[in-house]
Amino acid sequence: MNSLKDIKWYDTVKTKMISLLILTMMAVMVIAGFYSFKYIQKLETGKLTTFANLSADRLSKSLETPMWNIDREHVSELLNTEMAEKVIVGLVVTDEGDKGVFSSKTRGPSGEIIDSASPFADSGNKHIIQVNRSITHDNKNIGSLDVYITDKYLDEELVNFAFAVVIVIAILALAIFLLMNILLNRIVINPLLELADSADAISRGELNQAFDIGSKDEIGYLGESFKKMQISLRIAMNRLSEPSETPAPTAPERKSTFSMQILQDFLQEIRAAGRMPSLTSIFKFASSRKTVPDDLVSVAWKEWNHQQQGQSR
Secondary structure, eight states: OOSGGGSOGGGSHHHHHHHHHHHHHHHHHHHHHHHHHHHHHHHHHHHHHHHHHHHHHHHHHHTHHHHHTTOHHHHHHHHHHHTTSTTEEEEEEEETTTSSEEEEEEEOTTSOEEEOSSOOTTTTOTTEEEEEEEEEETTEEEEEEEEEEEOHHHHHHHHHHHHHHHHHHHHHHHHHHHHHHHHHIIIIIHHHHHHHHHHHHHHTTOOOOOOOOOOOSHHHHHHHHHHHHHHHHHHHHHHHHSOOSSOOOOOOOOOOOOOHHHHHHHHHHHHHHTSOOOHHHHHHHHHHHTOOHHHHHHHHHHHHHHHHHHHHO
């Protein structure tokens, strides 16, 4: 990797952090939405069952007198009134005397109330809640009532709820992406890129770089570390450029293939590049020529100092 352009967008720190955050938030919301869905489904199903029992209790008491008097018209009117609730899809009144259907109501395809002479046809449907009550007069059983409640409207409401949860998750994911993109650029990415540019310039010999991060967090600490490194490099450069007044202690002789031809080749590369070579490039050159890199480092600093003096004139 030679430059920032070589980094793929999906490999950037910002993409990884935002993706991880969004995935975490979505996972939490999906789990919370699933349990909320199940809780609401159970709660609303319980309410429908309670409503079915209340309707059956109320209607069975209302049917006592007309059933005793065998008043089919009155029974039909009571059933029609009860069918005003759209969740009631069927009412069946059975005569205990002849064991037959006394009156029966059901709903058509468009929701209209239809008279039927047979029991409710959808009694085995899993979406139907069935409640049965006895019709009594003076403690004597004179008939029975079956109430059929559908939960298809509940399913429609739950589907709408799930759809709303999906929309909320999508909106939150988009909002998190935009917000985190702005915050990460401002707090993390831009300061890191500034440090990287300054460090890259120092590697080329440009030591007059500013590390003004200004923050007191980990990135600010990193900037301070770069400042210390910059000062140390300046001191080392000055020491190398100053002539030694006292003879250096005799060091053990090192085996090296250093020659004037290697020196000339290395100086030509420095002058062609027009900048101070990095330590990496110095070590690569030394390795290719099988020489000691310390010699090349000394030559590089002297050449850089010579160029700086020439520019100052």
